[in-house]
Amino acid sequence: METNEGIQSEITVEMFDRFARIMRDKGWLNVDSLHNAGLLAGRALEVGPGPGYVGLEWLKRQGENARLTGLEISPAMIEIAGRNAREYSLDGRAEYVLGNAMEMPFPDGSFDSVFSNGQGCTDARLSGSSSG
Numbered sequence: 001m002e003t004n005e006g007i008q009s010e011i012t013v014e015m016f017d018r019f020a021r022i023m024r025d026k027g028w029l030n031v032d033s034l035h036n037a038g039l040l041a042g043r044a045l046e047v048g049p050g051p052g053y054v055g056l057e058w059l060k061r062q063g064e065n066a067r068l069t070g071l072e073i074s075p076a077m078i079e080i081a082g083r084n085a086r087e088y089s090l091d092g093r094a095e096y097v098l099g100n101a102m103e104m105p106f107p108d109g110s111f112d113s114v115f116s117n118g119q120g121c122t123d124a125r126l127s128g129s130s131s132g
Contacts, residue, residue, distance in 0.1 A: 013076040017051040017084075024053045031057040034115055042112030046070045047101045052081030054117040056088045069111070070096040071104070 023029055031054060041062055046055040049070035059068045068090075072078050078096040085094040099105045101116075 010076055013051075013074070013080055016077075017080050020051045020053050024057065029054050029057055029117070031061070034058050035061070037115075039113045039115060041066050043067045043069070043110065045106070045111040045114045047114065047116040048072060049081055049096065049117075050074075050077050052084045052094070052096070054115075056084060056090055056094060058115075059090050059094055060088060064093075066093065068094040069106075070094070071099050071101055071106075072096055073098070073100050 034054075035058075039058065042065075044055070044058070044066070046052075046058075046068060049055050049072055052070055055068045055070055059066055070078075070081055072081065075098055078098055081094075081096045082091065085091040085096075088094075097105060
């Protein structure tokens, strides 16, 4: 079960990773929408990446200068996302940070773009995370 503390149970995290991997393999992650929105390069922040597939799929399509930071509330998900980044051979360009999106641990202007997949990130307090 996901809470405001993220998915914490190791069994639940592994199950969610398998589910997300199936979605990726079926092409259901809708990464093209990120490209269509103009997220084509630079430093991107993914809020609530879970196992990381959306951001990693985005990152593998970008040039070598693109970087991805995932802000995740669940330490167990950070471990899975890091493992997945290594499987993609993108661990040198992707990092995962433990934190809560309601209290961004980054200074303003740290990222060129911010995206999230299904986290309901419409809170106005998040808008300052990418402004310069």
